[in-house]
Amino acid sequence: MDKLVQLLEKNARISDQQLAVMTGLSVEEVREKIYQYEKKGILRGYKALIDWEQYDSDYITSMIELKVTPEKDKGFEDVAKQIMEFDEVESVYLMSGTFDLCVTVTGRDFHEVALFVAEQLSPIESVVETSTHFVLRRYKDRGVKFYDSKSDERGKLL
């Protein structure tokens, strides 16, 4: 895999100069490659990973399993596209297995998320069944450990 993509996936705040030094490319090459990746849609965006639990303890994420009746000729496409338009929805995945769509929804608190499911997702005609799972604790997200001791135990010796 391209080192540049790997580095950006881990930390998108590294400057072009630093990326160039680490990968052995010139700054111009780094910029051109990033531009190309963005143009192709391989690099979709750059966002911060926030520990919302620390920021606001009521903040909640839930994973909602949806069973959906596929529409003729269109399958799950239409309903997935409809659901992804909601701002509250963080991700929408088509799944294999016992349910069809997995939707992640974030909200200020339990109540807000529950209401969103009841008022916005359940009423969609092709949605047959919903099952909401609230995230109680986030141990690791997008490769980053959220529950990890910060102290470096090294350095006591040589």
Place this chain on the structure above:
Amino acid sequence: MIDYNSVLSEKARVIKPSGIRKFFDIAGQMEDVISLGVGEPDFSTPWNVRNAGIQSLKKGKTVYTSNSGLILLRQEIAKYLKRRFHLEYHPDDEMTITVGGSEGIDICIRALVNPGEEVLIPEPCFVSYAPITTLTGGVAVPIETRAADNFRLTGEALRAKITDKTKLLILPYPNNPTGAVMRTEHLEEIARVLRGTNIMVLSDEIYAELTYGGKHVSIASLEGMRERTILVNGFSKAYSMTGWRLGYVCGPEPLIREMTKIHQFAIMCAPTTSQYAAIEAVRNCDGAIRKMHDEYDMRRRLIVDGLRNIGLDCFEPEGAFYVFPSIQSTGLSSDAFCEKLLYEKKVAVVPGTAFGASGEGYVRISYSYSIEHILEALGRIEAFLLEHHAAEQARQKEAVCTE
């Protein structure tokens, strides 16, 4: 009341504690210190290796192994050395498993050096060779290596220090603290001086897997050198297994036999759990160590470039996970620089003098840290340098005005 100074052996009293400790002791008592000081990997031991240790415990493998170590481990190490470095050692009688590379260094020096005999030690270097030499009654003879030679040992510098008392040359490459490596042509220069003598070589290759821009070459693989070389290696750095305390020594059978004798009386055998874990490491981790190597290499480029950008001269290290920038432009001694940096910006680095007198004017900076950590530390060092230079200029101006 016993006067303990009078009961201690003179040799024990005469050796000084490691100079690295001093700064960690201070740093350990301060808040928010960010360290670039440690000399061990920041990766955890690969999970399959940890698991192999756990499984061995579950199976109740909790007894001594043979003095030389598990034969299966020695056989796997023999395959590994051949596969990676074209070295051939017989697992039965040319290899012993030790408690880290450190014990390998200890038993090698103890097995070879008589009182009064000289051990040549290229400096700056790891801190244990000289004290162990002193404990055996040998004489540690430093050979200064220089930034102008990329901190390599040259044939000329070596020749200048050889006397009729010279017993052993320590060859610590890739080097802690400088990051210097010896490529084939540089090793050949050393081999040319040593062939035809009875001088032995202790080649400490603990950082062999962390060589950048080309593969590590062992001096033992050069013509006529295997017979005069004791190879020390281990699992600490390459496999991120420092706490497991596992290394090994390889060499001609008559030497290994004597070293194993000392090992037998001092240690008995290396930790059994670690030996089982190491079998998994050496069998199935070529990919994992490659990945860690690549990660270190990126950090190396980042930190060398970063240090140069903020105005510190820094020779290009090609091995281990240290950079050894010169701090002479600040006008401060190594010790003063480290102390000031620690108190003013809470960044801990190690003074070059901890690795020998020739380390004056340099500091050792480890990049065994995450990229985020390195960037934060570089930012603080930059601020420190800017403030230091501004203060210096103000002082000079004032001096001119008062004149």
